[in-house]
Amino acid sequence: MTHPPLQFGPWALITGANSGIGAAFADELAARGYNIVLVGRQKTAIAQAARDLIQKHAIQTQEVIVDLSAPDFLRQISDQTSDLDIGLLVSNAGGDAMGALLRIELPKLKQMLRLNTATHLELTHHFGQLFEKRGGGGILLVSSTAGLQGTPFLGNYAGSKAYLINLGMALNYEMRGTGVNVTVLAPGPTKTPGLTDKPAIPLASLPAPQMKPGKVAQIGLKALAENRPFVIAGVMNQLLYFCGNLLGKTTGRNMWGLLLKGIIPKELNIR
Ligand SMILES: NC(=O)c1ccc[n+]([C@@H]2O[C@H](COP(=O)([O-])OP(=O)(O)OC[C@H]3O[C@@H](n4cnc5c(N)ncnc54)[C@H](OP(=O)(O)O)[C@@H]3O)[C@@H](O)[C@H]2O)c1
Numbered sequence: 001m002t003h004p005p006l007q008f009g010p011w012a013l014i015t016g017a018n019s020g021i022g023a024a025f026a027d028e029l030a031a032r033g034y035n036i037v038l039v040g041r042q043k044t045a046i047a048q049a050a051r052d053l054i055q056k057h058a059i060q061t062q063e064v065i066v067d068l069s070a071p072d073f074l075r076q077i078s079d080q081t082s083d084l085d086i087g088l089l090v091s092n093a094g095g096d097a098m099g100a101l102l103r104i105e106l107p108k109l110k111q112m113l114r115l116n117t118a119t120h121l122e123l124t125h126h127f128g129q130l131f132e133k134r135g136g137g138g139i140l141l142v143s144s145t146a147g148l149q150g151t152p153f154l155g156n157y158a159g160s161k162a163y164l165i166n167l168g169m170a171l172n173y174e175m176r177g178t179g180v181n182v183t184v185l186a187p188g189p190t191k192t193p194g195l196t197d198k199p200a201i202p203l204a205s206l207p208a209p210q211m212k213p214g215k216v217a218q219i220g221l222k223a224l225a226e227n228r229p230f231v232i233a234g235v236m237n238q239l240l241y242f243c244g245n246l247l248g249k250t251t252g253r254n255m256w257g258l259l260l261k262g263i264i265p266k267e268l269n270i271r
Helices: 020-031 043-057 073-081 106-134 155-174 213-225 235-247 249-261
Strands: 011-015 035-040 061-065 086-091 137-142 180-186 230-232
Touching: 011 020, 011 073, 011 106, 020 035, 020 043, 020 086, 020 213, 035 043, 043 061, 061 073, 073 106, 086 106, 106 137, 106 155, 106 180, 137 155, 137 213, 155 180, 155 230, 180 213, 213 230, 230 235, 235 249
Parallel strands: 011 035, 011 086, 035 061, 086 137, 137 180, 180 230
Antiparallel strands: none
């Protein structure tokens, strides 16, 4: 199979590559000819995802089984990929702990905060330096539209996703002229196991359209190719953001608060 030259190749590393948006990135990139490093916790699921990519796209893969919230995760990734010419990082894996802040155990909140912030920071720092040295590369950080306002019952998640938006946008500016592209992608509701498979709050029941993960990945990759600092996935999510800006941050927060209050289980609310 012949492909056009790869902008960030030959290898792309994707965290959370066996499910949802991460799996969609893996499929999109493999279809373009990238070899893929699949990073995730579940050996069997990662191995199956790798086999599917090889069969469908005739590319090479490498599997790194690691808990990204563990303190030494970066050393494990670095040790197992040091012989590969990685030119693209898709820092995608994230988690949530849903409910009113005081109803969630503090260790769970802290673990999620680490996975959604410091993990992305460490990966970005490590691969950013490598890409700077090799004279080019791409960094795609997966945030969320939840990070665009204080989203009640998802406060810690929203805060962590806001961190990613500001981190990536600042880095995009700093890396100008280095050949390293940096983009933050903010998906809204997307039909993935993370959204649909029994989360603590049934977010999939909200009256909001759910995008397909493949479409979300395509939008992120297009924005990265153009070195856009920030992109919101989909016209509907962009429209909601625009309206939220017109109405003001507090009104946007109140709107989400009302929506989520309607579906949150009693035991996860304050009263
Ligand atoms: N779906 C949405 O509506 C939506 C909307 C906005 C933003 N996002 C963001 O998009 C990203 C992907 O979400 P998704 O919906 O595609 O999620 P998903 O289907 O639940 O997949 C998440 C992936 O991340 C991996 N992961 C989670 N915690 C990990 C850890 N500690 N160490 C290693 N891997 C870990 C999971 O591996 P395991 O199988 O081991 O758990 C899985 O492969 C997340 O950052 C999420 O916040 C999603």
